[in-house]
Amino acid sequence: AGYGHHGPAHWKSTSHAQHDPNSIAGAVYSRQHGPSYQAANPPTCVGAGVVHSTYSEFHGKYGSDPRHKVHPLAEKMPTFKTMLTVGTAKGTNHIPGYNGHLPMNTNNPHVARVASGATLRSVDKTNLTAQFQVNTLGYSGHVPQHPHNDRGGVKPSRETMMGRSFVEHSLTAFD
Numbered sequence: 753a754g755y756g757h758h759g760p761a762h763w764k765s766t767s768h769a770q771h772d773p774n775s776i777a778g779a780v781y782s783r784q785h786g787p788s789y790q791a792a793n794p795p796t797c798v799g800a801g802v803v804h805s806t807y808s809e810f811h812g813k814y815g816s817d818p819r820h821k822v823h824p825l826a827e828k829m830p831t832f833k834t835m836l837t838v839g840t841a842k843g844t845n846h847i848p849g850y851n852g853h854l855p856m857n858t859n860n861p862h863v864a865r866v867a868s869g870a871t872l873r874s875v876d877k878t879n880l881t882a883q884f885q886v887n888t889l890g891y892s893g894h895v896p897q898h899p900h901n902d903r904g905g906v907k908p909s910r911e912t913m914m915g916r917s918f919v920e921h922s923l924t925a926f927d
Contacts, residue, residue, distance in 0.1 A: 809834060845869035 769775075810832065811818045822830060837843030839854050846852070846869040858864040865871060896902045909915040 806834075806836070 764772075808814075812821065821832075831837070831842055833843055841848040841850065844850075844854065844867065846854075850869070855863050855867050858867050910919065
């Protein structure tokens with residue numbers, strides 16, 4: 753009364769299912785040579801590339817003219833980027849002794865621009881209201897944008913627990 757199997761009579765063990773004579777009926781015997789798998793992209797070259805010395809990296813291969821590495825109209829000598837100059841003042845345009853962040857992965861063009869140090873930050877400090885902060889470090893209260901609303905920095909007040917804790921005491925209390 754229903755379709756499908758009713759009960760475990762049709763079940764077989766894995767061993768019996770794999771070694772059933774019907775599973776190989778009609779198969780052609782052949783000897784296997786090599787691995788049973790094939791690489792999707794077989795490597796075209798196995799081994800390391802040509803290893804150059806630092807001298808040959810800087811001056812070029814034997815017989816080449818090192819003057820061809822410099823453009824005739826160049827105003828200064830180019831800095832050749834190698835694995836030895838990564839993160840140094842020679843490998844970037846940062847000042848010597850720069851201790852800022854240098855990212856390792858520079859695939860993103862914005863990250864590569866920052867890591868190279870070629871563009872300078874704006875150091876325009878003519879607008880003092882944008883540079884000078886009247887509130888202390890960590891202040892998260894209101895910062896007025898219009899001068900009409902600006903009443904100066906945070907002033908001590910006895911209306912808060914912080915203000916009551918740090919009240920300036922009278923120096924004549926012990927006279």
